[in-house]
Amino acid sequence: MKYFGITKVDVEDNKSIIGDVDYTRYNYEGSEKDINTIQRFTAWDLDFYKSKKIDFIDFIDFDPNNVFTDFIFGSALPSNGFIVSNKVRLLMLKYRLLQIQFIPIVNSKIPSNSFFFMFFNSDMTDRINYDKTKFYYRNILNNSFTPIVNIKNRNDLIEARKNSVFNIIEVITVKKIFFYGSIDYDVFRIGWFSNSYYFSKRIIDDLIQNNLTAGARIYSSFNLVYNEYDNETVFDFNH
DSSP: OEEEEEEEOSSOTTTTTEEEEOTTOEEBTTBSOOHHHHOGGGOOSGGGGOOOOOOEEOOEEEOTTSOOOSEEOOTTSOTTEEEEEHHHHHHHTTSOBSSEEEEEBOOTTSOTTSEEEEEEOOOSGGGBOTTTOOEEEEETTTOOEEEEOOOOSHHHHHHHHHHHTTOSSEEEEESEEEEESOOOOSEEOOOTTSOOEEEEHHHHHHHHHTTOOTTEEEEEEEEEEEETTTTEEEEETTO
């Protein structure tokens, strides 16, 4: 199946849409606030992957003088999701999503239920064949790759993340990923080591047909190739 990466537009014209962000204010199941819920991209422990439900978000401020797009990205937002309009949400709900929750954004400057935080509450790291998949530290200055040894499971991957969280020059990456079984989701995130969100061609076509791509940049396509003999799916970033 063919997939497309999606990220913010090259020119960040959404910058002034989002105002102050206060990460201490949101409602998590009506109980005590949990920093791992919405900021779990730090991956300090296994709670990084503990599924949680958030009732609403009220920490995002908007400038009502701007024209809002259907996709809103921003450096002030958590890295495990982005903002979408209700029209995008309704279209997405027709497809197969990997544990994605649409969290209502509560703000007096926008109409009720007009925008949602599209929260990727999981990823594909539990489906990776770690015996075949090779991880690397990529130097962002010279684009060199150094193999990371001894990553045999997701816990090892979390440890590698913890050890490199303050390294601003090298980032964890992959060139090719092997997944157990077939992948039939229309929208998913591979993991925090990949900055992209992946959408199937059929959902991209639907978004384009309904003119619901404003604010998003759709870039090169990728093929997920399923090998029935080995019962595995290969995601090759080099093609």
